[in-house]
Amino acid sequence: xxxxxxxxxxxxxxxxxxxxxxxxxxxxxxxxxxxxxxxxxxxxxxxxxxxxxxxxxxxxxxxxxxxxxxxxxxxxxxxxxxxxxxxxxxxxxxxxxxxxxxxxxxxxxxxxxxxxxxxxxxxxxxxxxxxxxxxxxxxxxxxxxxxxxxxxxxxxxxxxxxxxxxxxxxxxxxxxxxxxxxxxxxxxxxxxxxxxxxxxxxxxxxxxxxxxxxxxxxxxxxxxxxxxxxxxxxxxxxxxxxxxxxxxxxxxxxxxxxxxxxxxxxxxxxxxxxxxxxxxxxxxxxxxxxxxxxxxxxxxxxxxxxxxxxxxxxxxxxxxxxxxxx
Amino acid sequence: xxxxxxxxxxxxxxxxxxxxxxxxxxxxxxxxxxxxxxxxxxxxxxxxxxxxxxxxxxxxxxxxxxxxxxxxxxxxxxxxxxxxxxxxxxxxxxxxxxxxxxxxxxxxxxxxxxxxxxxxxxxxxxxxxxxxxxxxxxxxxxxxxxxxxxxxxxxxxxxxxxxxxxxxxxxxxxxxxxxxxxxxxxxxxxxxxxxxxxxxxxxxxxxxxxxxxxxxxxxxxxxxxxxxxxxxxxxxxxxxxxxxxxxxxxxxxxxxxxxxxxxxxxxxxxxxxxxxxxxxxxxxxxxxxxxxxxxxxxxxxxxxxxxxxxxxxxxxxxxxxxxxxxxxxxx
Numbered sequence: 001x002x003x004x005x006x007x008x009x010x011x012x013x014x015x016x017x018x019x020x021x022x023x024x025x026x027x028x029x030x031x032x033x034x035x036x037x038x039x040x041x042x043x044x045x046x047x048x049x050x051x052x053x054x055x056x057x058x059x060x061x062x063x064x065x066x067x068x069x070x071x072x073x074x075x076x077x078x079x080x081x082x083x084x085x086x087x088x089x090x091x092x093x094x095x096x097x098x099x100x101x102x103x104x105x106x107x108x109x110x111x112x113x114x115x116x117x118x119x120x121x122x123x124x125x126x127x128x129x130x131x132x133x134x135x136x137x138x139x140x141x142x143x144x145x146x147x148x149x150x151x152x153x154x155x156x157x158x159x160x161x162x163x164x165x166x167x168x169x170x171x172x173x174x175x176x177x178x179x180x181x182x183x184x185x186x187x188x189x190x191x192x193x194x195x196x197x198x199x200x201x202x203x204x205x206x207x208x209x210x211x212x213x214x215x216x217x218x219x220x221x222x223x224x225x226x227x228x229x230x231x232x233x234x235x236x237x238x239x240x241x242x243x244x245x246x247x248x249x250x251x252x253x254x255x256x257x258x259x260x261x262x263x264x265x266x267x268x269x270x271x272x273x274x275x276x277x278x279x280x281x282x283x284x285x286x287x288x289x290x291x292x293x294x295x296x297x298x299x300x301x302x303x304x305x306x307x308x309x310x311x312x313x314x315x316x317x318x319x320x321x322x323x324x325x326x
Numbered sequence: 327x328x329x330x331x332x333x334x335x336x337x338x339x340x341x342x343x344x345x346x347x348x349x350x351x352x353x354x355x356x357x358x359x360x361x362x363x364x365x366x367x368x369x370x371x372x373x374x375x376x377x378x379x380x381x382x383x384x385x386x387x388x389x390x391x392x393x394x395x396x397x398x399x400x401x402x403x404x405x406x407x408x409x410x411x412x413x414x415x416x417x418x419x420x421x422x423x424x425x426x427x428x429x430x431x432x433x434x435x436x437x438x439x440x441x442x443x444x445x446x447x448x449x450x451x452x453x454x455x456x457x458x459x460x461x462x463x464x465x466x467x468x469x470x471x472x473x474x475x476x477x478x479x480x481x482x483x484x485x486x487x488x489x490x491x492x493x494x495x496x497x498x499x500x501x502x503x504x505x506x507x508x509x510x511x512x513x514x515x516x517x518x519x520x521x522x523x524x525x526x527x528x529x530x531x532x533x534x535x536x537x538x539x540x541x542x543x544x545x546x547x548x549x550x551x552x553x554x555x556x557x558x559x560x561x562x563x564x565x566x567x568x569x570x571x572x573x574x575x576x577x578x579x580x581x582x583x584x585x586x587x588x589x590x591x592x593x594x595x596x597x598x599x600x601x602x603x604x605x606x607x608x609x610x611x612x613x614x615x616x617x618x619x620x621x622x623x624x625x626x627x628x629x630x631x632x633x634x635x636x637x638x639x640x641x642x643x644x645x646x647x648x649x650x651x652x653x654x655x656x657x
Contacts, residue, residue: 025459052490054486055482055485055489057485057486059448059482060447060451060479060482060486061448061486062448063447063452063479063483064448064449064451064452064455067387067389067437067448067449067450067451067452067453067454067455067456068452068453068456068459069452070432070437070449071387071452071456071457072456073456075452090442090445090479091445091479094442094445095442095445099438100643100645101423101643101644102420102423102424103419103424103428103430103432103438104419104421104424104643105421105643106420106430108646110646140653142645162646162647163646163647164646164647190649191649191650238649238650238652241651276656
């Protein structure tokens with residue numbers, strides 16, 4: 001085990017995969033100079049034939065990755081912010097995600113999309129703060145959001161090895177966090193949730209940047225005599241429903257802590273899952289802490305008001321435990 | 327043209343005739359509800375797909391459009407599996423998931439017809455990039471219509487191909503209309519090929535009703551791409567003799583004059599080219615016609631006899647690697 005930062009671990013994972021598989025190419029804006037650091041030094045090790053700095057043409061370079069993948073390459077595409085998914089959306093979901101199915105199962109499209117610094121980073125306003133994973137889930141795209149340093153590397157490597165398009169959201173709030181990384185080659189398989197903290201009184205399902213917040217909240221709750229279990233789904237599609245439902249059946253109380261908008265958000269889908277499949281075990285209504293349904297505003301007080309917070313989570317957990325409305 | 331063989335001349339005709347008759351059979355079958363939905367006929371534009379695809383090798387890649395039957399047949403697509411796909415049968419190219427607008431055969435380098443205008447252009451660029459990276463001299467052709475020249479992703483793709491010198495040929499089938507919208511109203515340019523120099527690539531315009539002119543123009547730019555000379559833009563001036571799609575008649579809309587349609591029909595490649603073959607004593611087109619009829623008869627019979635897919639097959643094939651609960655069950 002070594003101690004590393006989240007982003008360093010991702011970078012190490014990418015470099016390891018590129019050494020292992022010569023069909024991997026990297027495409028994106030500013031990837032040679034690497035604004036975020038994911039691809040720092042990549043050109044000196046792998047050379048210009050595998051690294052493509054693109055013009056500001058998100059739709060075209062997304063489509064180019066699809067064509068290259070169908071022809072046997074394994075592209076990794078970096079988007080610097082979530083909003084670029086809107087710009088490239090037809091090529092992402094109507095082409096890359098649908099083509100294999102629509103072609104009757106011909107071919108494979110092994111593209112990994114990585115959003116290095118996803119979600120809100122404070123004071124960047126509505127077009128630079130979205131967290132769009134529900135859109136990808138809605139369209140059936142495999143989607144992961146690592147929250148530990150170990151998973152940052154392990155899930156990224158697993159995503160690259162998948163023979164389907166996979167979207168990797170790397171939360172901005174976690175990029176500088178430090179944690180242990182196993183030695184040697186390993187992956188974190190898709191489709192397995194992580195129990196981040198065991199508990200017996202209620203289940204918090206926390207997504208991405210909210211996992212450390214949920215763990216801190218669980219600590220506070222413990223001091224109040226409430227034992228909270230924290231589940232980090234980390235692979236949003238495929239989703240480990242077994243672990244989620246198992247926890248709900250054990251605790252009977254579920255609070256969802258989600259970084260997407262409220263309406264048709266990921267928490268809404270999870271709430272439906274628990275209602276469908278854990279109804280008999282639930283002793284309180286499933287609660288959702290989400291973003292508000294407005295663009296993330298610029299000014300600090302406004303921004304904090306609309307983003308999911310530890311305080312609101314704590315209130316919801318206490319109310320859930322007490323069996324009253326928050 | 328001196329280097330073309332008799333077999334090639336005959337081959338051009340066989341392909342064009344196959345496309346024309348395939349499309350006519352499709353219309354009959356749509357009208358009888360044997361083919362569900364609608365289809366976009368390639369009638370009138372046969373010389374373009376034929377001239378271009380006959381300039382390609384089997385390992386070259388094409389991306390096609392919503393009006394794709396002609397490209398697919400010209401690239402070697404199997405009429406039986408195409409017809410079966412149009413009828414929604416399990417033996418179809420896409421096992422009934424795609425229908426007319428989405429036929430693909432990756433083995434033949436057909437990276438799909440496409441229902442979104444201009445969407446195939448960057449995909450062709452990717453195929454071209456892969457060929458280059460693998461050290462092969464493969465070429466990719468992106469077919470699109472005049473309407474796509476106003477689609478952002480196509481313009482982005484032209485630039486990507488140019489800056490990376492990708493072996494791509496952008497073939498613009500200018501049939502004058504994006505559904506009902508005349509290109510004269512939608513672009514100030516007389517020649518759409520004039521857009522190409524702005525992207526740093528040559529743009530040529532050829533008579534898309536003349537298969538020999540298309541083949542000559544395509545052979546030139548394909549050779550350029552194959553030799554590492556980078557992308558080109560080839561505008562083929564053509565016309566569809568029929569509506570945008572099979573249901574257009576029922577809409578009762580009229581955006582082209584009868585005179586205009588008649589003028590273009592005078593240049594029908596399925597009339598002028600076989601006449602030329604006869605004059606030159608190259609072949610008797612009627613013999614080719616008979617061969618084509620037999621092939622299409624068999625294709626229709628194959629499609630009719632093929633089974634429909636089992637309903638639950640609808641959940642197969644979405645992912646190369648599946649996981650429990652993917653796609654979600656119990657919907």
